[in-house]
Amino acid sequence: MKKLNKIVTLMLSIFFFLSLTACGNKKPKKENEVIDIVKSIEKYNSDVEINIVNSREKIQLKGKQTYVKGEVAKLEIDGGRQLVYKGEKIQIDDLESDNKYSVHESFDSIYKLSFMDEYIKLIYNNEKIKYKYKQIDGQEYLIVVLDLPYNNRNLNEIHLYLNYEEKKPYKVVIYSEKHEEKVNIVYKNFKSF
Numbered sequence: 225m226k227k228l229n230k231i232v233t234l235m236l237s238i239f240f241f242l243s244l245t246a247c248g249n250k251k252p253k254k255e256n257e258v259i260d261i262v263k264s265i266e267k268y269n270s271d272v273e274i275n276i277v278n279s280r281e282k283i284q285l286k287g288k289q290t291y292v293k294g295e296v297a298k299l300e301i302d303g304g305r306q307l308v309y310k311g312e313k314i315q316i317d318d319l320e321s322d323n324k325y326s327v328h329e330s331f332d333s334i335y336k337l338s339f340m341d342e343y344i345k346l347i348y349n350n351e352k353i354k355y356k357y358k359q360i361d362g363q364e365y366l367i368v369v370l371d372l373p374y375n376n377r378n379l380n381e382i383h384l385y386l387n388y389e390e391k392k393p394y395k396v397v398i399y400s401e402k403h404e405e406k407v408n409i410v411y412k413n414f415k416s417f
Contacts, residue, residue: 255355258366261391263344266293268416272338275408278378289338297339307335333379338409340393343384346370356383364388377401392416 268291276283287301297309304320315326329336336342347353347368354369368384380401385394392414398407 255366258386258388258391259347259368262340262386262393263347265291265340265344265416267291268340268414270414271412272299273408273410273412274335274338276334277404277406291339291341293341297336297341299335299338307332309336309339333374333376334407337379337382337396337398337407343368343370343382343396346372346382349373358385360385360394363394365394372398378406 268289270289272287272289274283274285274287276285285301287299289300290296290298295310299307299309301307304318306317306319308315308317309329312329313326314329314332315324317324347370350370350373352371356367356369358365358367364387366386366388368386370382370384372379372382378400379398381399381403383397383399385396386392387394393411395411396407396409397405398409400406
């Protein structure tokens, strides 16, 4: 009888341990709600600050984004350029030189990563999604960590910061394979509608 009790107790302990382990790997409801809000963004406007670091220089750009799902993604860079992403083409209007031309979307590997739809695609297609939490200036952020599917050592991993309280994106940081910050994109006055 004692042997049977020990076996039952052992089995229940194993079952309890496995249940706890399985529950620990699930995303909390709060994360699902924030990610669902980002996934449901159909249209938005936002001011953006884009900082790019490479071995030779640091590039700082400011501009405005407009996005309408399935129609257009537009980045207006202060000081002279407007990039309109439509299908597989990017229409570039260089306002300083008054030149207009179009290129294939593969020509751009940085600016397109400033649009939220790129992260929505990655969330749907990425098998290695990690979640972190961070307090910044008294605000709680969910950080969604995604691997970039490009074969580019300088654009390897993305950290998408989502503001819990406001339920909107705060910034994106892109790291190299060596975990060096290469791109930092901050969203200000983000309005989805």
